[in-house]
Amino acid sequence: MHNYIINPAISFYCGFPLTINHVITAIHNSNDILESLPFSLYRSIDYKTTSSLIGCTFCENIVQTTNGMAIVNPIEKGHPDIIPCTAAGSTEIQLRNYPIGLEIKCTIGSIPKNTLIEKASSRIHELSNITWQAHHQEVTQLLGITFDYITTATGNKPVITAAFYSNQLCKDDWGAISGTSGRNTKVCGMKASGKQKMGAGWFAILDDDPVYFEKYSQIFKFT
DSSP: OOOEEEOOOOOOOSSSOOOHHHHHHHHHHHHHHHHHSOHHHHHHSOHHHHHHHHHHHHHHHHHHHTTTSEEEOSSTTOSSSEEEGGGGGOOHHHHHTOSSSBEEEEEOOBOOTTOOOOTTOOOTTTOOBOOOEESSTTOOOEEEEEEEEEEETTEEEEEEEEEEEESOOOGGGBOOOBOOSTTOOOBEEBOHHHHHHHHHTEEEEEOSSTHHHHHHHHHHTOO
């Protein structure tokens, strides 16, 4: 089991009971599942697909900690990702933008251009930035997680390395929407103002190696 530095001064406002202990349990359970999958999978799929896999696994484990008080949004592109169980009877239109719940986003972060790192290898030492993307600019509450690859007996496997939360995001914290034409997925990147709010809400950082806290505190400018 991996160790995490915990910031206990975070509360979640998502329409169902959720504590930091719930989220940490979900992180540990997700890490166990990710480690059980073969290294060949992570070597084959791209980082975007890996991020989606981790995000979905994490959502399912968050729901399991709530003892039936929350469900994963049953609509593929519904928002938020996790919603109160009372939303189960809602229409598809309502579930596409439900008024309360918890949005989850996962990222591996960015490294400088032309930096060469072998696929599915640790990136923490080269990490230069962290940001999250959303499908629209109306995301006001976000639990953002990051991941890196850790060496195991069966190859490098992804591990959730940090978790951040803010319920203070606004439309101005998101950039312009791209992919608005054709069949491309619509996405918008988080601006520096949103990143600052997320950094202020850090509550779990991997403590297996001090480089993780050092790197994240440098990027998000917290101590």
